[in-house]
Every structure is written in structure tokens, then in C-alpha cells.
Amino acid sequence: MALPFFGKKNPPAASSDRAAPGSGDAPKSPSPPRTELSALDFSRGDSNRALAQCAGMVEVQEVAAGIGAVYEEAAVLYANGADAEAEKVLGAVLGDGGSTAGEGLWMMLLDLYRLTGQRQNFEARVLDYATQFERSPPPWEDLSSQGERRRGDTTPMVTLSGSLSAQVAGQFQQVGIIGRKSGAVRIDLARLRAVDDQGCGLLRKLLAQLAADRVKVALLNGRGLADMLAGQIEVGKAEARDSWLLLLELLQYTADCERFEQLAIDYAVTFEESPPSWEQKAVPPAATAVEGRAAATGDGSDFRLEGELGGASNEVLRKLAAFAAERRAVVVDCSRLRRIDFVCAGTLFNILATLQAQGKLVELHNVNAMVGALLRVMSVDQVAQVTLRV
Numbered sequence: 001m002a003l004p005f006f007g008k009k010n011p012p013a014a015s016s017d018r019a020a021p022g023s024g025d026a027p028k029s030p031s032p033p034r035t036e037l038s039a040l041d042f043s044r045g046d047s048n049r050a051l052a053q054c055a056g057m058v059e060v061q062e063v064a065a066g067i068g069a070v071y072e073e074a075a076v077l078y079a080n081g082a083d084a085e086a087e088k089v090l091g092a093v094l095g096d097g098g099s100t101a102g103e104g105l106w107m108m109l110l111d112l113y114r115l116t117g118q119r120q121n122f123e124a125r126v127l128d129y130a131t132q133f134e135r136s137p138p139p140w141e142d143l144s145s146q147g148e149r150r151r152g153d154t155t156p157m158v159t160l161s162g163s164l165s166a167q168v169a170g171q172f173q174q175v176g177i178i179g180r181k182s183g184a185v186r187i188d189l190a191r192l193r194a195v196d197d198q199g200c201g202l203l204r205k206l207l208a209q210l211a212a213d214r215v216k217v218a219l220l221n222g223r224g225l226a227d228m229l230a231g232q233i234e235v236g237k238a239e240a241r242d243s244w245l246l247l248l249e250l251l252q253y254t255a256d257c258e259r260f261e262q263l264a265i266d267y268a269v270t271f272e273e274s275p276p277s278w279e280q281k282a283v284p285p286a287a288t289a290v291e292g293r294a295a296a297t298g299d300g301s302d303f304r305l306e307g308e309l310g311g312a313s314n315e316v317l318r319k320l321a322a323f324a325a326e327r328r329a330v331v332v333d334c335s336r337l338r339r340i341d342f343v344c345a346g347t348l349f350n351i352l353a354t355l356q357a358q359g360k361l362v363e364l365h366n367v368n369a370m371v372g373a374l375l376r377v378m379s380v381d382q383v384a385q386v387t388l389r390v
Contacts, residue, residue: 075373111369117144138390155184161191164199172206179215190221190310201242219253224311226250235266253281304333310341321351335366345378352383
């Protein structure tokens with residue numbers, strides 16, 4: 001598939017002390033604690049690798065060629081939330097044993113099983129992996145959102161996806177039941193791709209009902225939806241009132257007071273009535289499960305990315321940029337980062353490229369293989385050091 005390319009089409013050649021992807025010189029022993037993303041072979045055969053070895057040079061793989069359409073397609077499908085489709089693409093290539101597939105594709109499938117909580121399927125394939133590559137497979141760990149919740153997060157998470165429209169009325173009834181039962185609920189907006197005024201009205205009604213019932217609500221990753229709404233309203237055109245009001249409420253959840261005040265003025269001019277007053281919306285402590293935050297350990301050079309990140313205006317990435325601006329080197333712990341979407345990965349590339357140009361070193365540690373695949377598609381591994389988790 002054709003994709004916009006954020007990175008450099010011709011990355012710099014690797015130094016002489018770095019093994020070529022797919023090189024046959026690596027000892028067949030248990031995997032090290034961290035695996036360099038660029039060291040994994042994602043190809044479906046040995047022809048490119050053999051040609052590179054015969055020429056006595058390091059193989060430089062292009063996204064659309066050496067890395068393979070399957071690798072690229074699976075990475076983008078997963079980034080877009082199409083887990084089942086990504087699994088189908090990888091499973092079709094690996095087949096019964098996948099004897100011609102590179103290790104990178106195997107790691108993607110095994111991590112996809114861990115990210116979606118499919119222990120039975122994981123255990124059915126690890127023996128094939130161990131037999132083919134003669135090394136210990138990664139251990140089972142439930143990396144899904146449900147697994148995260150079982151490890152100590154008691155606040156329910158509801159993810160809204162697709163279109164926010166009148167069709168979500170039934171879903172919102174269930175959200176209300178969940179919230180009232182637990183006393184708190186997190187609503188993740190990162191995967192919404194469209195919105196209309198009716199949907200805005202339903203979401204506003206849900207939030208008002210939950211507030212009346214004293215249910216603590218966290219709206220997470222709301223900046224993408226805020227940007228969509230901002231592009232659909234027009235100052236001086238007294239239409240889509242619920243869209244205006246939901247946007248004002250989202251800005252309170254994202255603590256964007258300056259933007260709220262400007263929009264409140266525009267609202268007053270457009271509708272000739274007083275806008276809602278500013279109110280900082282409280283976020284339950286458990287809501288940090290999808291937020292990025294700086295770790296309070298080591299020498300202060302660590303930053304953590306967690307949950308699922310989406311959208312071009314992602315607040316977590318802004319925090320990363322601000323955090324890195326004050327440091328020469330930054331280690332980003334991605335062990336609890338489940339997913340990053342295509343647009344957000346482009347934003348991440350731009351931030352890391354700017355930091356690299358400033359002479360800063362950023363290391364992304366413990367990245368799962370599905371996220372790592374997208375980062376390679378987007379050339380993020382050319383502007384930061386990316387190591388995969390085991």
C-alpha cells in the first residue's frame with residue numbers, strides 16, 4: 001500500500017561494528033534482554049540478504065521493497081486498530097511453521113497475541129519459533145488493556161471508535177451503567193475518526209448524567225476530537241451548538257485554558273449568549289494508565305509512554321518534547337505502550353528528528369514488536385535508538 005513517508009528514503013549506512021539485518025554470523029543463543037529494531041529481518045526470503053553478503057556490504061532495506069508489503073501492511077493495520085486483520089495478514093505469511101519468514105514477522109505475531117490477550121494462540125506458535133530460530137521464545141505476558149486492568153487498575157476503561165453519531169446512543173447507555181456501578185469511568189477518545197452534532201449532544205448528555213450521579217469521569221486523548229470539532233464549527237454561524245459546547249468541555253478536560261477562553265469569546269459572538277465558565281475537570285488517579293509521564297527514578301533522564309497514543313496533537317508527545325528539551329539524553333520506557341497510530345507516529349518522528357538535529361540522544365526501550373514495526377515504517381529508528389522488549 002502507498003503510505004506517506006516521514007523519514008529519509010536513504011538512511012545512512014550502518015557502521016562496521018553493526019551486524020547486517022539477517023546476517024548469518026549471529027550466534028544461535030538465547031535472545032539478549034534488548035533487541036535492536038534494525039537488527040531484525042522482516043523479509044520473506046534470503047535473496048536480498050544473500051546478494052548483500054556476496055557483495056560484502058550491509059543491506060539497506062527500503063520500506064516498500066526489502067522490508068516487505070506484509071510487514072508494512074500488518075504494522076499499519078494494527079496501528080489503525082484492525083487487530084484481527086493484522087493477525088490474518090501475519091498468519092497467512094507464516095503458515096505452518098513459516099520456514100521462509102524473517103524473525104521480525106514472527107516477533108510481530110507473537111507480540112500481537114500478547115497485546116490482544118490470546119494466550120492459547122501464543123502457546124501454539126512459540127514452539128515453531130523456537131524450532132526455527134533455535135533460541136528461547138519470549139515468555140507469555142498479557143499485554144492487553146484487560147491484562148493491564150487485572151494488574152491493579154480498577155477503573156473501567158471504555159474506548160470509543162469510528163464515528164461519534166446518533167448510532168452510539170445504545171453504547172452510551174452501557175457506559176452510564178458501568179460508570180454508576182464502579183463510581184468512576186475512563187472514556188478513551190483516541191480512536192474516533194468522525195463526529196457530528198448529534199453525537200456531540202449524546203456525549204454531552206452522558207457526561208451530564210454521570211456528573212449528576214457523582215461518577216468520576218476521565219476523558220482521555222481528547223485533543224484529536226477537539227481538533228476535529230474545531231475544523232467543523234464556524235464563528236458567526238449559529239449552527240452545531242452541541243459541537244461548540246462539547247469542544248469547550250473537552251478543552252476543560254485537556255486543561256487548555258487559553259484556547260478555552262478564545263473559543264468562549266467566539267461562542268458568545270456566534271450564539272449571542274454567555275458561554276460556559278471555565279472549570280478544570282478532575283481526572284481520577286487511575287486514568288494515568290494511558291498517559292505519558294516522567295519516571296521518578298534514576299538520574300531523571302527517564303520518561304514513560306503508556307497505553308494507546310493517537311492523533312497529531314497528542315499531549316503526551318508534547319510532554320516528551322518538553323522533557324527532552326532540558327536534557328542531553330533521554331531514555332523512554334515503552335514497556336506499557338500498547339499502540340501508536342499512524343498520525344501520532346509521524347508526529348513522534350518530527351519531534352525526534354528535531355531533537356536529533358539539536359544533538360540530543362533519545363532511546364526508546366522495551367517497544368513491542370507491533371509498535372516497533374510501525375516505527376520502522378515511519379523511519380523513527382533513524383532518528384532515535386529503538387530496542388524491542390522480549
